Amino acid sequence: MNETNTELREGLAAAAVLLGKARHVVVFTGAGISAESGIPTFRDPLTGLWARYDPETLETPRAFREDAALVWGWYLWRRMKVAQALPNAAHKTIATLGTTQREVTVITQNIDDLHERAGSSDVIHLHGSLDIPKCFACHRIPTDESWNTDIAAEGVRVEPPRCERCKGKLRPGIVWFGEDLPSRAWKRALATAKSCDLLLSIGTSGLVYPAAEIPREALRNGASVIHINPAPVTQLGVNEYAIAGTAGQCMPLLASLAGV
Ligand code: APR
Numbered sequence: 001m002n003e004t005n006t007e008l009r010e011g012l013a014a015a016a017v018l019l020g021k022a023r024h025v026v027v028f029t030g031a032g033i034s035a036e037s038g039i040p041t042f043r044d045p046l047t048g049l050w051a052r053y054d055p056e057t058l059e060t061p062r063a064f065r066e067d068a069a070l071v072w073g074w075y076l077w078r079r080m081k082v083a084q085a086l087p088n089a090a091h092k093t094i095a096t097l098g099t100t101q102r103e104v105t106v107i108t109q110n111i112d113d114l115h116e117r118a119g120s121s122d123v124i125h126l127h128g129s130l131d132i133p134k135c136f137a138c139h140r141i142p143t144d145e146s147w148n149t150d151i152a153a154e155g156v157r158v159e160p161p162r163c164e165r166c167k168g169k170l171r172p173g174i175v176w177f178g179e180d181l182p183s184r185a186w187k188r189a190l191a192t193a194k195s196c197d198l199l200l201s202i203g204t205s206g207l208v209y210p211a212a213e214i215p216r217e218a219l220r221n222g223a224s225v226i227h228i229n230p231a232p233v234t235q236l237g238v239n240e241y242a243i244a245g246t247a248g249q250c251m252p253l254l255a256s257l258a259g260v
Contacts, residue, residue, distance in 0.1 A: 016257035022198035032203020087118035090247035095119035137168025
């Protein structure tokens with residue numbers, strides 16, 4: 001066994017002890033957990049026809065005002081990618097963890113539904129969901145599915161449907177750059193992070209605030225935090241651990257070592 005494997009094994013063994021003891025676990029996830037389901041992360045360069053766009057410029061109110069059809073087309077394409085994807089071993093392991101005696105809350109920055117499709121029942125979406133659009137003008141959520149079309153292709157512009165009440169343009173119900181998080185979800189996420197004894201932070205770059213406060217809040221309140229990410233996590237504090245591997249590789253191993 002080489003040095004990397006030994007390090008990974010030791011990291012997993014230490015994390016398994018913490019997971020074995022934990023009574024209230026928060027699983028905080030980012031785009032990396034869905035990477036092995038084939039959904040590109042935010043900070044991976046885009047490929048194909050979307051390659052000339054940057055999500056950080058497409059996902060803003062300004063981009064929608066300037067070219068709503070481009071943003072709606074991008075959103076439909078992302079919905080299609082998610083619909084074609086399946087939960088991976090990490091999503092499934094987290095769902096299984098939720099069936100044990102521990103309290104398990106998933107706090108996700110992801111707008112896909114792979115945690116729910118894997119079977120997790122308590123999922124807080126900090127950045128909204130691909131499945132719930134709303135009116136750009138009056139914020140009303142459509143009451144029927146007529147907005148839900150199959151038209152989606154890479155790089156294709158699609159005019160957004162209109163709001164049934166005010167005839168404004170429908171926009172994706174996700175949190176764009178510069179927008180506030182949904183306040184109920186945020187309050188509940190903070191309270192849960194404060195009360196957990198272990199937080200697993202999986203597949204997130206930790207660059208986007210305020211979501212990136214969640215692991216810090218857990219640490220401040222005495223919980224341990226374990227980061228699972230193939231990229232190195234720097235500046236670990238007290239009670240903070242890192243496992244350098246992918247979510248789909250590490251989560252089943254961690255659960256099995258912890259006897260889940
Ligand atoms: N397993 C675990 N982690 C992975 C994997 C994998 N298979 N593949 C990649 N990663 C890690 C990357 O190393 C990176 O640290 O996942 C992280 C993905 O980072 P981002 O793309 O920045 O995604 P995320 O942290 O979720 O972004 C936060 O930014 O664009 C906004 O609103 C958007 O919710 C998103 C937020």
